[in-house]
Amino acid sequence: GIQVEQSPPDLILQEGANSTLRCNFSDSVNNLQWFHQNPWGQLINLFYIPSGTKQNGRLSATTVATERYSLLYISSSQTTDSGVYFCAVIYNTDKLIFGTGTRLQVFP
Amino acid sequence: DTEVTQTPKHLVMGMTNKKSLKCEQHMGHRAMYWYKQKAKKPPELMFVYSYEKLSINESVPSRFSPECPNSSLLNLHLHALQPEDSALYLCASSQEKLNTEAFFGQGTRLTVV
Numbered sequence: 001g002i003q004v005e006q007s008p009p010d011l012i013l014q015e016g017a018n019s020t021l022r023c024n025f026s027d028s029v030n031n032l033q034w035f036h037q038n039p040w041g042q043l044i045n046l047f048y049i050p051s052g053t054k055q056n057g058r059l060s061a062t063t064v065a066t067e068r069y070s071l072l073y074i075s076s077s078q079t080t081d082s083g084v085y086f087c088a089v090i091y092n093t094d095k096l097i098f099g100t101g102t103r104l105q106v107f108p
Numbered sequence: 109d110t111e112v113t114q115t116p117k118h119l120v121m122g123m124t125n126k127k128s129l130k131c132e133q134h135m136g137h138r139a140m141y142w143y144k145q146k147a148k149k150p151p152e153l154m155f156v157y158s159y160e161k162l163s164i165n166e167s168v169p170s171r172f173s174p175e176c177p178n179s180s181l182l183n184l185h186l187h188a189l190q191p192e193d194s195a196l197y198l199c200a201s202s203q204e205k206l207n208t209e210a211f212f213g214q215g216t217r218l219t220v221v
Contacts (some may be wrong), residue, residue, distance in 0.1 A: 031207060033209065033210065035212075037173055038209055040198050040214070041145075041198075041214065041215045041217065042212070042214045042215065043151075043198065043212040045209065045211060045212075046207040086150055086151075088210075090207060094156055094158075094163060094164055095153055095156070095164065096141070096153065096200070098150035098151050098152075099150060099152070100150060101150050
């Protein structure tokens with residue numbers, strides 16, 4: 001099956017810093033989403049991004065499907081950005097497979 | 109409105125109990141999913157329903173029994189669970205299978221004692 005690896009696994013930042021999270025996948029995918037899981041377990045949709053670049057406030061994402069990776073940029077991080085970030089790829093039409101996750105902690 | 113509602117939020121059950129998890133969406137989505145997430149792990153797919161029919165069962169033990177009574181509602185019936193089944197159970201929906209954006213509920217945190 002497909003492998004979806006995220007890096008780094010853990011990231012500790014001070015408030016105001018910028019960061020880049022990476023998602024690599026081992027096979028062709030139909031689509032890709034980025035989620036933020038808050039401490040209560042809720043998965044919050046960040047981006048639905050099969051290719052190209054999208055921006056939403058301090059966050060932006062780029063997917064290069066032909067090279068099998070996606071990047072999530074967080075600028076001017078805030079403590080509320082803490083949590084786990086997952087990419088998830090749509091594989092074989094019916095399956096949304098999650099990456100290994102990046103755990104982000106932002107300190108004041 | 110992109111809301112998927114799961115009830116209950118928390119559930120504690122004994123190994124001999126029967127309980128059900130409920131998931132509801134009113135976005136007109138025709139695909140619904142159950143995921144299981146253990147602590148510090150990513151969510152893992154359990155079941156996929158498309159147009160109220162089960163289309164994927166990821167070799168889930170029979171003590172988990174899904175049901176889709178209508179296009180807005182998805183249940184997960186639990187019976188004779190084991191302590192290792194304790195996890196966060198997440199429901200999701202998308203417009204049609206998974207070539208469209210999926211939205212998740214807040215989850216049910218299940219503890220089996």
